[in-house]
Amino acid sequence: MDFEDTAEETAFREEARAWLEANAPTEDELAGMDGMARAKFWQKRKADAGWACIRWPEEYGGRGATAIEQVILGQEESKVDTPDTGVFGIGQGMAAPTLMAYANDEDLKRFIPRLASGEDIWCQLFSEPAGGSDLAALRTKAERDGDDWIINGQKIWTSGAHYSDWGILVVRTDPNVPKHKGLTYFFLDMKSPGIEIKPIKQISGDANFNEVYFTDVRVPDSQRLGEIGQGWQVSLTTLMNERASIGGGGSGARFKTVKQLAETVELNGRPAIEDAGVRAKLADWYVQEAGLKHTISRTLSALSRGATPGPENSIGKLVGAKKSQDMASFAIDLLQQQGIVRDREQDEAFEALFQDTYMSVPGFRIAGGTDEIMANIIAERVLGLPQEPRMDKGIPFTEVPTGSGA
Amino acid sequence: MNFEFSDEQNLLRDQARGYLTDNCPPAVVRRVLEGDELYAEDLWKGIAEMGWTATVIPEEYGGLGLSYLELVVIAEELGRACAPVPFGSSVYLATEAILAAGSDAQKEEWLPKLAAGEAIGAFAYSEGGGQASAASLSTTVSGGKISGSKAVVADAEISQLMIVAAKADSGDGCSLYLVPVGDGVSCNHVNTLDPATNHADVTFDGAAAELLGAEGQGWGLLEKLLDRAAVLYAWEQLGGAESCLEMAKEYAMGRYAFGRPIASYQAIKHKLADMYVKNTLARSNAYYGAWALNTDSDDLALAAATARVGSTQAYYYASKENIQTHGGMGYTWEFDCQFYYRRSKVLAVAIGSESVWQDKLxxxxDQVAA
Structure with a gap:
């Protein structure tokens, strides 16, 4: 038991580090660029040198690297100051694996290299007002018209729709069969006529997501992935990759920052950190934080010997998001009345970290699978407990009961 | 990254689990819980023959010279079986104390006996309710004779030697002593939450006591020993928590209410998912504790407290919610859920409670750059 690289991993790490140090963009090179331009500049440079999407086959711009090499590259890149390339996450992490599983050779040659190089940005059009946790309840419909399909309906919670070039889309093509059997999966040009995108303002004040409206949007049948009616199975390929990419979970308030705060504010006339109650809470959060960190080490160890990680990885978001929320709430309490001030410029020490976390975590606890869905996944897929009986099985979608929210 | 047990260690886990399945089924725990035995002596002899008591003792003293990674594997399995044996007192505490601070003569005299399971060691520092401290000790040693009393000492009644914290005039106000159980040592059995374990109040009346380690530095040594033991107890606690999850799961799958298994209700599913999450975090922290113990890392104090708090919380949660999942039957004497509910609390306070370890964490x- 140790935390050391194997000889091959050491060699790869050194190669990656050397390339990153020699090629990380300088401020001169990035001068005048906005965040998107910086991301595209850096992604292109990585792709040209074979350092983008390294797990993909060489023909698509990768180098057939192992999962652990991908992790090592990420670790090394995090030590170097490089532009944030998060805008490519959905395309590279979710759309690309689905395309690789279902698209034809011609489309793969057309799209995958551009995904690797960051020339195209993709978004995911799955959730709907009537279908979130119960994704298969979605209602946006596609009707056949010659070689095309005509799409009408609404998607929601679409990250990056406004700057995306392409989207992956699951829609209902047959409402008269049970709901999981009437879905079909497409990809489409986000500049297609009839698409309207409206940002959603969140309680945090940010607008990371959009509503996307479809009015008679034409999609050629050649952009269908999988068979007609097989959309649910294709979606599962995408969603498996969503959990893999969101799995880390828990940003924002951390043990170190809240402890630092407890050392500087007073409670009962002495530093709050001396209070037994404060120490007990901090200790519990440390246990969770360390537990997640060491769980990741166990996962990486499995990757390192070429095995598939165990289900223990599924706890990251569930534990991390709640912990972050509770820590932010507690930090605000420690500050007493001062804690409600949310002003980055006035808060020199923490730059409104606790207040921003407090307002953003409710979203993390819902995005990519709510806490409740994550607990169901653990119960059903890890522990093997039975599903709840359901009211929507074996009957046509049109006969499934709906509530006033639909 | 190789943050995993080796194939040999995994094989040892399989062997240990197999041995305890055969030799420590619930009937053995129940036998000690309900009967007059102070511990399962037959099981103790068996695990000594398997070499478990000798795991980390060097070969020159009759041990196997294996690492702490092997010992934690065994600890988890003993916890899983709720084994009614003095393994923690004798192996995690007394053996460790002699390994850490014993003179050559003390090692030569006691380690072979501890390795063979012929001697059982106990560890006595608390003198009553509340958290023990060097300043509050009233047990004293004068001219090699110890006088005073210790409260609720695990496995004292069945031990052949005790490691005892007593007052020192100098240093941190405490020294550790090795006290062979004989003249001047008397035990008074106490009834506890877990009759499958053994506890007694101990009175020393001029018994022979040998200094263990440096005079006047006993409390520092004791804290170090408790850190090491915390990792080992954490593994035993984790094993118990895992057993509770398995029991609760099995029962919930087979028990029907309103026409379906109770395991299909989200109230039960989420309860078991919570157990799984707590156990998984506890396991990962216990891994790190094992690594820190085995490498004598500078991180040991923090790693040990983290593992200890995580496992204590996981075991408490799993043992109480296991009863809850079983409903009324879980509360009956006939069912085995009680074993784990009892043991979780006994282990939780064995070397300082959750709040003590939260504070230590x-x-x-403060000492580790996070």
Whole structure:
């Protein structure tokens, strides 16, 4: 038991580090660029040198690297100051694996290299007002018209729709069969006529997501992935990759920052950190934080010997998001009345970290699978407990009961 | 990254689990819980023959010279079986104390006996309710004779030697002593939450006591020993928590209410998912504790407190919610859920409670660059 690289991993790490140090963009090179331009500049440079999407086959711009090499590259890149390339996450992490599983050779040659190089940005059009946790309840419909399909309906919670070039889309093509059997999966040009995108303002004040409206949007049948009616199975390929990419979970308030705060504010006339109650809470959060960190080490160890990680990885978001929320709430309490001030410029020490976390975590606890869905996944897929009986099985979608929210 | 047990260690886990399935089924725990035996002596002899008591003792003293990674594997399996044996007192505490601070003569005299399971060691420092401290000790040693009393000492009644904290005039106000059980040592059995374990109040009346380690530095040594033991107890606690999850799961799958298994209700599913999450975090922290113990890392104090708090919380949660999942039957004497509910609390306070270790965790985090 140790935390050391194997000889091959050491060699790869050194190669990656050397390339990153020699090629990380300088401020001169990035001068005048906005965040998107910086991301595209850096992604292109990585792709040209074979350092983008390294797990993909060489023909698509990768180098057939192992999962652990991908992790090592990420670790090394995090030590170097490089532009944030998060805008490519959905395309590279979710759309690309689905395309690789279902698209034809011609489309793969057309799209995958551009995904690797960051020339195209993709978004995911799955959730709907009537279908979130119960994704298969979605209602946006596609009707056949010659070689095309005509799409009408609404998607929601679409990250990056406004700057995306392409989207992956699951829609209902047959409402008269049970709901999981009437879905079909497409990809489409986000500049297609009839698409309207409206940002959603969140309680945090940010607008990371959009509503996307479809009015008679034409999609050629050649952009269908999988068979007609097989959309649910294709979606599962995408969603498996969503959990893999969101799995880390828990940003924002951390043990170190809240402890630092407890050392500087007073409670009962002495530093709050001396209070037994404060120490007990901090200790519990440390246990969770360390537990997640060491769980990741166990996962990486499995990757390192070429095995598939165990289900223990599924706890990251569930534990991390709640912990972050509770820590932010507690930090605000420690500050007493001062804690409600949310002003980055006035808060020199923490730059409104606790207040921003407090307002953003409710979203993390819902995005990519709510806490409740994550607990169901653990119960059903890890522990093997039975599903709840359901009211929507074996009957046509049109006969499934709906509530006033639909 | 190789943050995993080796194939040989995994094989040892399989062997240990197999041995305890055969030799420590619930009937053995129940036998000690309900009967007059102070511990399962037959099981103790068996695990000594398997070499478990000798795991980390060097070969020159009759041990196997294996690492702590092997010992934690065994600890988890003993916890899983709720084994009614003095393994913690004798192996995690008394053996460790002699390994850490014993003179050559003390090692030569006691380690072979501890390795063979012929001697059982106990560890006595608390003198009554509340958290023990060097300043509050009233047990004293004068001219090699110890006088005073210790409260609720695990496995004292069945031990052949005790490691005892007593007052020192100098240093941190405490020294550790090795006290062979004989003249001047008397035990008074106490009834506890877990009759499958053994506890007694101990009175020393001029018994022979040998200094263990440096005079006047006993409390520092004791804290170090408790850190090491915390990792080992954490593994035993984790094993118990895992057993509770398995029991609760099995029962919930087979028990029907309103026409379906109770395991299909989200109220039960989420309860078991919570157990799984707590156990998984506890396991990962216990891994790190094992690594820190085995490498004698500077991180040991923090790693040990983290593992200890995580496992204590996981075991408490799993043992109480296991009863809850079983409903009324879980509360009956006939069912085995009680074993784990009892043991979780006994282990939780064995070397300082959750709040004591939460406090130590924060203190230790001051010393480590996070």
């Amino acid at each position: 924060i203190t230790a985090s």
